[in-house]
Amino acid sequence: MKKALISLSIALALTGMVGCQSSPQQVNQQADQFTTQISFEQFSTQFIDDLWQLSPTWAMYNGKHINDGYLEIPNQANRDKTLAFINTQRGWLKTFNQQTLSASNLIDYQLINNLLNKLDWQITTFKSWQWDPSNYNVAGGFAQIINEDFAPLDQRLASVVARLENVPAYYQAARDNINDPTLTHTQLAIQQNRGAFSVLNDELVQKVNDSGLSNEQKALFQQRFTSAIKAINEHIDWLLALETKLKAEGSRDFRIGAELYEQKFALDIQAGMTAKQLFEKAVADKNRVQAEMAKITATIWSKYFDIPKPTDDKKAIRLLIDKLSAKHVKRDEFVEEVRKQIPELIKFVNDKNLITLDLNKPLVVRETPEYMRGFAGASISAPGPYDKGGNTYYNVTPLDHMSNESAESYLREYNHWILQVLNIHEAIPGHYTQLVYANESPSLVKSLFGNGAMIEGWAVYTERMMLEEGYGNFEPEMWLMYYKWNLRVIANTILDYSIQVNGMGEEEAIALMENEAFQQRAEAEGKWRRATLSQVQLTSYYSGYREIYDLREELKLKQGEAFNLKQFHEQFLSYGSAPVKYIKQLMN
Incomplete structure (x- = not known):
């Protein structure tokens, strides 16, 4: 089979020679290049297959x-x-x-x-x-x-039966691994492992009892x-102790420090700049966005207040945002309101012809599983990409807790305004749309190993x-609230770097989010918690956004009247979830 493929590549190269009258040397170079492309594509396919064998x-x-029935045990043998x-x-x-690759x-x-490199680093250097413990x-x-x-269902339940076998060994390995943990990650592990009983519960037992599995399988x-x-209960008790x-x-500090942070940033973001450089860029952008918010505030102040606008722009912005924020959905209607907005977003995208939506790929709004x-x-x-027709779930956590x-x-x-922006971000035409396109990319590598930024x-x-x-x-x-939301994206980068590298504490972090990014206390407290549980991920929003927006503006300037927004969107997304710097190379 391999020989046939190579022969095909040479034939294609020779076919190309006829029209352009290439020299024999050029023909050989073209043949070698075709052979290399096919060989690399064979390698990448085998790489993915081998990876799945390693981690089903x-x-x-x-x-x-x-x-599906095999649960990997996270022990030293597995790491080796x-x-x-x-x-x-x-x-x-x-x-x-590399010079001969397309x-x-x-x-x-x-x-x-x-x-x-990332897998190696995680095992040998980062050692989370x-x-x-929340791993x-x-x-x-x-x-x-x-x-x-x-x-x-019977086939899937048979996999459940098989997978259950390694659960005790899994948690024993976890306890053997855990050494000098952080308090925050220990507490998250307790909460999420308690949530396991929302999956392994009486409902599952009833499904098995009602299934077509044999009596031996049921026993x-x-x-x-x-x-x-x-x-699981023993593990939770161990975690509580x-x-x-x-x-x-x-306990160990959850902060990872400058050296590990820069290493993780390079592997996760792949942005072509250091974490420190992105941090400095974000600080400058924060000031620019605040200036735009001040202009809008000055324009509509009299619409909402009978008193003079404060001379302190940040104070005025905060007062106006607080006034507008009182307009929101009722507590018990929060999840349902998200559901209601999705059709409106679909209609707008279609009416404006912004991107082709494949509505055969289901989007299901659900309460976040426990x-x-x-x-x-x-x-x-x-x-x-192997299950393209499967449901995409938009997880929304209800406020009953x-x-x-x-x-x-x-x-x-x-x-009222920011909930709409959130739904754009998570659903249409944000994450849901992008991930549907990623699954259609001809390159499985780009689809499977997507770049978070x-x-x-x-x-x-x-x-x-x-x-x-x-x-x-x-x-x-709407624009004022959008800028507030966008300022949060910028502040995420400032916050994450300041906490993980510069040692920023909780009160200082919350002051940044409340006073500089105009966030509510609950949101600020939640973001502090998130920044103690993750590293670098919070910078991905701003990093990727700037690269994509700047690329679009560059192409608009270059192409002039020939620039087509829908075409830009669909071409950009056609390359899967590759880092923006690589997509830019392909689009140019």
């Missing part, structure tokens, strides 16, 4: 069901196996001459290389498998099997289910693009 759970999350895989794949990469394949080469939770894999209709399920529940000890004796709560109030769970005071603060943050940056870019195209009827209130 990762494959399952991407819609590739090769061994991963490092051996990395070394083998690096050896294969060295056999390719632009698209060169980007795939760089993405694979970056992924290998030691200090972050360990079995619920997600079981939920994926139970809730996604990718196969007959094995009951035995393994009982052992799994016991293992650990939490008590950490509170009494002190095992996923505690990190973000809204998120997207999308199917991978909040006090009245906290719920009101939260609703004022996600008020590109993914988040696209969602942030669409917020501004929609308003520029007239969403909200150019209402100044």
Whole structure:
């Protein structure tokens, strides 16, 4: 088969020679290049297959069901196996001459290389498998099997039975790994592992009892289910004792410091600049956006106040935002209001011809599952490229767990205007739309190993693009709230770097978010928590947004009247979730 493919590549090269009268030397170079492209594409396909064999759970999350019944045990043997895989794949990469690869394949080469470097770094340098107990939770894999209709129920339940076998060993390995953990990640692990019982529950037991599984399978399920529940409870008890000890004796700082931060930024963001440079850019942008907000405030102040506008611009902006924020949905209607807005966004995108939407790919708004709560109030769970027809879930956390005071603060943050911006970001034409396009990319590498800055940056870019195209009827209130939201994106970068590298404390961080980014107290407290649980990810929004917006403006200037916004969007998204700097190369 390989020989036939190489022969085909030479034939194609020779066919091309006839029209352009290439020299024999050029013909040989073209043949070599075609052979290299096919060889690299064979390698990338084999790389993905080998990766899924190494981590079938990762494959399952991407819609590739090769061994759903196997739960990997996160022990030293597993890490050694991963490092051996990395070394083998690096050896294969060295056999390719990057100068002979096509632009698209060169980007795939760089993405694979970056992924290998990241996996290596996570195991040998970052070592969050030691200090972050929230890495360990079995619920997600079981939920994926139970809730996604990718196969007959009996087949999926058989995988559940098989997967349950390793749950006790999984949690034993977790406890063996955990060493000098942070308090914040320990507390998150407690919350999320308690949420596992929303998946492994009586409803699952009833499904198995009512299924077509054999009596032997049902008996094995009951035995393994009982052992799994016991293992999870034992682990939670162990975590609770650990939490008590950490509170009494002190714990590891959740801050990772400048050196690790720069390394993680380079691997995660791939932005062509350092974290410090992005931080400095964000500080400058913060001042620019605040100036735009001051202009809008001056224009509409008299519409809402009978008193003179304060001379302090930030004070005036804060007063106007507080006034407008009182307009929000009722607490118990929050999730339903999100559902209602999705058709309106679809209609606007179609009417303005901004991008082609594939409405055959379902978007389901749901309450965030309990095992996923505690990190973000809204998120997207999308199917991978192997399961293109699967549901994309827009997870929205209801406010029933909040006090009245906290719920009101939260609703004022996600008020009438900002809730619309949030839905643009998460759904149409933000994350949901981008991830549907990513699944259609001819390059599985770009679709599967997506760049977080590109993914988040696209969602942030669409917020501004929609308003520029007239969403909200150019209402100044909408623009003011958009700038407030955009300022939060900018502040995310400032906040994350300041906390993780510069040692910023909670009160100073909340003051930044409240006084400089005009956020509500509940939102500021939630963002502080998020910044203690993650590193670098908060910078991805701003980094990707600036790169995408700047690329669009560059092409508009270059192409003039020939520039077409819909064409730009669809071409940009056609390359999958590659880093923006690589997409820019392809588009140019």
